Amino acid sequence: MQTGTKISIAGHGLLLGWAALGGWFQSEPQPFAVQEVSLISAEEFARLSQQRQAPVVAPDATVLAPPEESAAPEVSVPPAPRPEPDVAPERPEPLPEPTPEPIVEDVPEVEPDPIVRDTPPEVEAPETAVVLPPQPEAPQLTPVDRVAPVPVAPPEPDVAVDDVVQPEVAPEDGADDTQEVQEATAPEAANDRIVTEENRAEEQVVAAPTRSVRPKSRPQRAVAEAPEETAPQSDTAVERSAVEDALAAALAGGADVEAPEPTGPPLTSGEKDALRVAVSQCWNVGSLSSDALRTTVVVGVSLAQDGKPDVGSIRMLSSTGGSAAAAKQAYEAARRAIIRCGSRGFQLPPDKYAHWRDIEMTFNPERMRIK
Amino acid sequence: MRTYLARLAQICLTLCAAALITAGAASAQSGPLRIEIDQGVIEPLPYAVPDFIPDDAAASEYASLIARVVATDLSGTGLFREVPASAHISKITGFDDPVKFADWKAVNAQALIAGAVSVNGRQLTVRFRAYDVFAEKELGGGLQFSGTTDGWRRMAHKVADAVYSRITGEGGYFDSRVVFVSETGPKNDRRKRLAIMDYDGANVQYLTNSDAIVLAPRFSPTGDRVLYTSYETGFPQIHVLDVGRVQRRILSTDDGIMSFAPRFSPDGRTVVYSQSQGGNTDLFTMDIASGQRTRLTTAPSIETAPSYSPDGSQIVFESDRSGAPQLYVMPATGGAAKRISFGSGRYGTPVWSPRGDLIAFTKQNKGRFHIGVMRTDGSEERLLTASFLDEGPTWSPNGRVIMFTRETQGASGRALLYSVDISGRNLKPVRTPDGASDPAWSPLQN
Numbered sequence: 001m002q003t004g005t006k007i008s009i010a011g012h013g014l015l016l017g018w019a020a021l022g023g024w025f026q027s028e029p030q031p032f033a034v035q036e037v038s039l040i041s042a043e044e045f046a047r048l049s050q051q052r053q054a055p056v057v058a059p060d061a062t063v064l065a066p067p068e069e070s071a072a073p074e075v076s077v078p079p080a081p082r083p084e085p086d087v088a089p090e091r092p093e094p095l096p097e098p099t100p101e102p103i104v105e106d107v108p109e110v111e112p113d114p115i116v117r118d119t120p121p122e123v124e125a126p127e128t129a130v131v132l133p134p135q136p137e138a139p140q141l142t143p144v145d146r147v148a149p150v151p152v153a154p155p156e157p158d159v160a161v162d163d164v165v166q167p168e169v170a171p172e173d174g175a176d177d178t179q180e181v182q183e184a185t186a187p188e189a190a191n192d193r194i195v196t197e198e199n200r201a202e203e204q205v206v207a208a209p210t211r212s213v214r215p216k217s218r219p220q221r222a223v224a225e226a227p228e229e230t231a232p233q234s235d236t237a238v239e240r241s242a243v244e245d246a247l248a249a250a251l252a253g254g255a256d257v258e259a260p261e262p263t264g265p266p267l268t269s270g271e272k273d274a275l276r277v278a279v280s281q282c283w284n285v286g287s288l289s290s291d292a293l294r295t296t297v298v299v300g301v302s303l304a305q306d307g308k309p310d311v312g313s314i315r316m317l318s319s320t321g322g323s324a325a326a327a328k329q330a331y332e333a334a335r336r337a338i339i340r341c342g343s344r345g346f347q348l349p350p351d352k353y354a355h356w357r358d359i360e361m362t363f364n365p366e367r368m369r370i371k
Numbered sequence: 372m373r374t375y376l377a378r379l380a381q382i383c384l385t386l387c388a389a390a391l392i393t394a395g396a397a398s399a400q401s402g403p404l405r406i407e408i409d410q411g412v413i414e415p416l417p418y419a420v421p422d423f424i425p426d427d428a429a430a431s432e433y434a435s436l437i438a439r440v441v442a443t444d445l446s447g448t449g450l451f452r453e454v455p456a457s458a459h460i461s462k463i464t465g466f467d468d469p470v471k472f473a474d475w476k477a478v479n480a481q482a483l484i485a486g487a488v489s490v491n492g493r494q495l496t497v498r499f500r501a502y503d504v505f506a507e508k509e510l511g512g513g514l515q516f517s518g519t520t521d522g523w524r525r526m527a528h529k530v531a532d533a534v535y536s537r538i539t540g541e542g543g544y545f546d547s548r549v550v551f552v553s554e555t556g557p558k559n560d561r562r563k564r565l566a567i568m569d570y571d572g573a574n575v576q577y578l579t580n581s582d583a584i585v586l587a588p589r590f591s592p593t594g595d596r597v598l599y600t601s602y603e604t605g606f607p608q609i610h611v612l613d614v615g616r617v618q619r620r621i622l623s624t625d626d627g628i629m630s631f632a633p634r635f636s637p638d639g640r641t642v643v644y645s646q647s648q649g650g651n652t653d654l655f656t657m658d659i660a661s662g663q664r665t666r667l668t669t670a671p672s673i674e675t676a677p678s679y680s681p682d683g684s685q686i687v688f689e690s691d692r693s694g695a696p697q698l699y700v701m702p703a704t705g706g707a708a709k710r711i712s713f714g715s716g717r718y719g720t721p722v723w724s725p726r727g728d729l730i731a732f733t734k735q736n737k738g739r740f741h742i743g744v745m746r747t748d749g750s751e752e753r754l755l756t757a758s759f760l761d762e763g764p765t766w767s768p769n770g771r772v773i774m775f776t777r778e779t780q781g782a783s784g785r786a787l788l789y790s791v792d793i794s795g796r797n798l799k800p801v802r803t804p805d806g807a808s809d810p811a812w813s814p815l816q817n
Contacts, residue, residue, distance in 0.1 A: 145414055145415050145449070145452070145796075146412060146413065146414040147412060147413035147414065148412045148413075148414075149410040149411075149412075188414070190412065190414075194413065194794050194795055194796055195795075195796075196753075196754070196755050196756070196794075196795025196796070196798075197755070197756045197757050197758070197791075197795070197798055198741060198743075198754040198755060198756060198757045198795065199754075199795070267404065272404070272406055275406060276406050276407075276408055279406075279408050280408050280410045280411050280412070281412065282412075283408060283410075283411030283412065284411060284412050284413070284414055284416060285411050285412075285413060286412070286413035286414050286415060286416065286450055287415075287416045287450040287451065287538055287539050288539060288540065289539050289540040289541035290541070290726070290728070291540065291541070292539075292540050300403065311506075311507075325540055326540055328540070329538075329539065329540035332503065332506070335505075335506060336481060336503070336505050336506070337408075337411070339505040339506070340481075340505055343476075355404055356404045358402075358403035358404065359403055359404045359405070359406065360403045360404070360405045360406075361405075361406055361407075361408055362405070362406070362407040362408065363408050363411075364407055364408070364409045365409075365411070366409065367409045367410060368409075368410070368411055368413065
């Protein structure tokens with residue numbers, strides 16, 4: 001029996017025990033939330049209430065927003081900057097000011113705002129207005145030869161261009177002579193799409209999206225016939241049915257499974273993504289024909305334990321979407337990607353070697369056609 | 372208690388079944404790891420082309436020249452990037468010597484072109500091999516071209532075409548020519564004459580003098596004839612010129628009727644053109660052998676700039692029947708036309724790609740001109756350029772590159788030829804001795 005199966009059964013056994021015996025133990029009641037209060041007399045309450053009345057009201061105080069409204073806690077986004085008020089209102093007590101601008105105490109009343117603005121002052125935003133986050137600066141597209149999934153800034157002048165990012169390692173004074181010197185490397189500058197003369201001009205002019213994506217409509221639900229009214233099944237019947245289904249699924253699934261070879265947990269999605277990214281960095285489709293860019297190829301490869309591909313094992317397993325000549329070109333590009341980026345060994349967990357020894361990579365250029 | 376035990380047994384059975392399923396799933400992952408890669412990079416493919424090996428002393432002159440033209444062709448596409456000779460670790464010393472792939476991998480040359488040249492009298496022979504460095508194998512078999520020493524550039528272009536084809540999987544375009552209108556003099560007194568050159572601007576020859584204004588030359592499908600419009604008689608008429616013998620004649624049209632914008636059918640037997648009479652412009656075809664004409668359109672609007680589809684079954688043209696110039700497609704024999712351009716602005720000078728999948732066009736919108744491409748049904752419109760004045764696209768023989776006219780602003784502005792990849796990359800000027808406009812790309816030469 002496999003180790004994984006044993007672990008699984010042991011785990012399920014524990015779960016079973018908890019399900020069977022867990023109910024015998026009484027759980028502790030949830031603690032009550034307690035809040036301390038203090039009692040005051042009616043006179044004290046009346047005095048406190050009287051103090052909240054404003055003793056003096058400025059003539060133009062009515063233009064100010066009521067403190068209660070301004071203190072409304074529904075704003076979860078940064079408040080919109082408001083124009084400086086023309087009058088410094090007298091306030092009975094220092095309530096929290098919703099506007100971030102400090103009030104200058106010695107500004108004479110009814111003094112016009114001395115700041116000359118290019119645009120008319122903004123009208124105070126309504127309470128329901130949503131303050132947009134600051135517009136990020138649109139990335140300036142520069143014409144570089146390379147297009148990659150993620151834009152890459154030009155490397156420093158003294159950094160060598162390579163597919164792999166690695167820092168410079170220089171021998172320190174007095175350090176061990178065996179320390180390996182390593183040159184700093186970084187990928188070549190790249191945009192995330194092809195920069196044409198036309199879209200470069202557009203990028204410089206347009207600072208904000210001109211349209212938003214229309215929300216997708218709710219998917220059409222298949223029209224199903226109204227379920228017939230049936231008598232509710234008993235709990236026992238439902239559970240028996242579930243058991244039978246589970247057993248049937250287990251037996252059906254097990255029938256076409258070959259003897260397992262790898263042991264231990266499979267690769268995590270993060271480990272698979274790292275491999276995917278590593279190969280994609282060398283998958284250059286720039287020199288492929290239009291026909292080859294419509295061709296998806298599945299390539300098989302075996303890796304050594306150090307993560308390096310066995311060049312002789314690379315073969316095309318299947319292709320779809322293009323002619324045989326296009327499939328050949330697409331396969332050549334895929335093979336170059338595997339060999340180039342695997343020349344130093346793909347970074348894969350050694351303890352899971354049995355899971356990644358043989359890999360089938362599907363190279364699908366559909367998304368690259370629209371770059 | 373009994374009920375409780377029965378419930379316990381059912382839970383146990385359920386969990387055992389789940390364990391079996393889990394085990395099955397685990398064992399199902401025992402096959403090869405499967406990943407899908409749908410993101411890659413688009414960048415020039417690095418290659419190396421060391422100087423070709425001269426087999427004799429007379430070949431030394433050409434060995435380096437041919438290698439340089441091959442490199443210029445390949446790098447000029449924007450799809451390839453040459454690894455400079457200064458970075459080479461290995462030297463190719465013998466054409467049949469084994470290649471030290473490790474040395475070429477070390478400089479990241481993914482393709483290697485090795486060649487040799489021999490000269491016998493005026494006979495020049497060029498042979499070459501291309502290698503996939505990382506696969507450590509030859510790309511196709513070796514090839515050899517022979518010709519006169521005068522044609523060394525053409526042989527270099529043929530080598531480059533073969534390499535391009537083996538790496539990209541599509542035909543090349545280097546051994547081709549371009550006919551265009553050469554322009555000299557100031558804007559208010561511009562003198563125009565027909566000229567022909569290699570695709571890269573070399574070997575310019577003039578086909579007409581500058582006595583009359585000439586416009587819109589178009590190659591025949593075999594590249595041996597050129598149609599163009601000339602004002603020699605005072606109003607536009609269509610001429611046909613034999614490129615090899617530099618002989619021309621006027622295609623028979625009615626006197627006093629303006630004919631222009633001609634283009635050959637894919638079989639070279641028919642010419643489609645515009646004819647203007649009484650303020651109305653319509654499309655006609657003419658059988659070159661018999662001179663028989665057929666009217667294709669009868670609309671009261673202006674129909675012009677016709678271009679055949681590669682299979683000769685359809686024609687795309689420009690018409691202002693909707694109020695502004697737009698693009699339409701109709702059967703080559705005439706009939707109902709279907710509008711395919713619907714974007715803002717004015718569309719004109721459509722040209723069907725030799726591959727048949729795209730139509731290139733000129734677009735004017737918001738005071739700027741663009742060269743763009745769209746699918747033949749009008750979908751997937753993409754603008755590739757933007758400038759003060761871009762117009763008149765023509766396709767390379769493989770449908771990968773578009774050449775067009777770009778005119779600069781102002782009294783001293785001049786027209787020049789530019790080319791751009793259909794992806795919008797690699798926009799660059801084409802070298803010409805003077806101003807140039809109205810380019811038309813030939814098919815690949817034999």
